[in-house]
Amino acid sequence: MKHPSLFGILYFPYGLMVGVPAVMLGWLATRAGLPVSAAATIVGIAFAPAAFKFLWAPVGDLTLTRKRWYVIANACCAAVFFGMCTIPMSAKTLPMLTGLVLAGAVSATFIAFALQGLLLHNCDPAMLGRAAGFYQTGNMLGQTLGGGVALYLVRHLPAPWMGGAVLSAVVLLCNLPLLALREPPRVGEGTLGVRAREVWDELRTMLSKVDGRLALLLAFLPIGTGNAQFLFSAVASEWKASADFVSLVLGIVAGIAITLGTLGGGWFTDRVPHRRAYFWACAAQGVLALVLLYSPREPWAFAVLTAGYTATLGTCTAALTGMALALAKGGAASTKVSLFIAFNTLGSLGLVKGAGWAHDAWGMTGMLGAEIITVIISLIIFTGVSRRVLQS
Numbered sequence: 001m002k003h004p005s006l007f008g009i010l011y012f013p014y015g016l017m018v019g020v021p022a023v024m025l026g027w028l029a030t031r032a033g034l035p036v037s038a039a040a041t042i043v044g045i046a047f048a049p050a051a052f053k054f055l056w057a058p059v060g061d062l063t064l065t066r067k068r069w070y071v072i073a074n075a076c077c078a079a080v081f082f083g084m085c086t087i088p089m090s091a092k093t094l095p096m097l098t099g100l101v102l103a104g105a106v107s108a109t110f111i112a113f114a115l116q117g118l119l120l121h122n123c124d125p126a127m128l129g130r131a132a133g134f135y136q137t138g139n140m141l142g143q144t145l146g147g148g149v150a151l152y153l154v155r156h157l158p159a160p161w162m163g164g165a166v167l168s169a170v171v172l173l174c175n176l177p178l179l180a181l182r183e184p185p186r187v188g189e190g191t192l193g194v195r196a197r198e199v200w201d202e203l204r205t206m207l208s209k210v211d212g213r214l215a216l217l218l219a220f221l222p223i224g225t226g227n228a229q230f231l232f233s234a235v236a237s238e239w240k241a242s243a244d245f246v247s248l249v250l251g252i253v254a255g256i257a258i259t260l261g262t263l264g265g266g267w268f269t270d271r272v273p274h275r276r277a278y279f280w281a282c283a284a285q286g287v288l289a290l291v292l293l294y295s296p297r298e299p300w301a302f303a304v305l306t307a308g309y310t311a312t313l314g315t316c317t318a319a320l321t322g323m324a325l326a327l328a329k330g331g332a333a334s335t336k337v338s339l340f341i342a343f344n345t346l347g348s349l350g351l352v353k354g355a356g357w358a359h360d361a362w363g364m365t366g367m368l369g370a371e372i373i374t375v376i377i378s379l380i381i382f383t384g385v386s387r388r389v390l391q392s
Contacts, residue, residue, distance in 0.1 A: 133266020148251015
């Protein structure tokens, strides 16, 4: 197989489509006098298509080749990044920027569809956890390092559009690893209708098994998605963190932390049953949220604890992806994996917006307290349901 690090490079633009709205637009929104809930809305819009992409995932399985979908989607994302950096942030332009984020996020789903099929076709099954770790490293580096770099570029280059041009060029260069990968065969034979039925049969077979249903329940619970991570730039001032410090911490430091988390999560998932790996990764994230809640409101605490929280996000994401890939063997890989990721996003989509509202109403205590309570309740529910199912 090709080295799994190639998938990290290829998936970087997908993560950037979350990182730029969360870090760059989130920071710009609060500095333009908009409330934290406005920044949370932008982040929620960036995530929203991931919650429903399983509805159009069969398009990726049944139509163009994986590589063609990747190139088209990547070009759309590059154009959107240029627009995000060029349009100034204000209450008047917020709807336009939000629409641009939505367009980019929908385009990015086709990057995911393309890579899920390419990964399963080019990866040794015994190394799915490691491959998932590298795959999600690219995603998370885009969300953290990419978002921090985008904020730095628009603040320090002579004109904001220059930052957009740099981001667009980087995204287009991510096409190059496609040259080293083999194109997987199309799903099924015959007419589009026949192949669509084959996709449905593959999905139904996966969900007919106990492992598939329990994994889907665990993915649906609103945990493991690092809701606070995507509002750190908007609330960094509460830790007395300057703009450049935020760029450093949520960029380079978070990039290192997320890399350690995703690669460690991939290694862990290859050695521990997939559901158990994801369960413990989510529990660790809840513990870090608790530590953040009671941390000193100083820049050093912001740097250290957000890095730890970001590392747990990487571990959760790699464990979830490894769990989904292990259950997606066979045909219709995009549809199967997208169902797990969509359920995971659906379970947590409202929490980012809710976290923004909780912060506006009760400050940091409400924002982090809500996440901690959600983690505890969700893990208790899963433990109880899994015991009953496995004993029946």
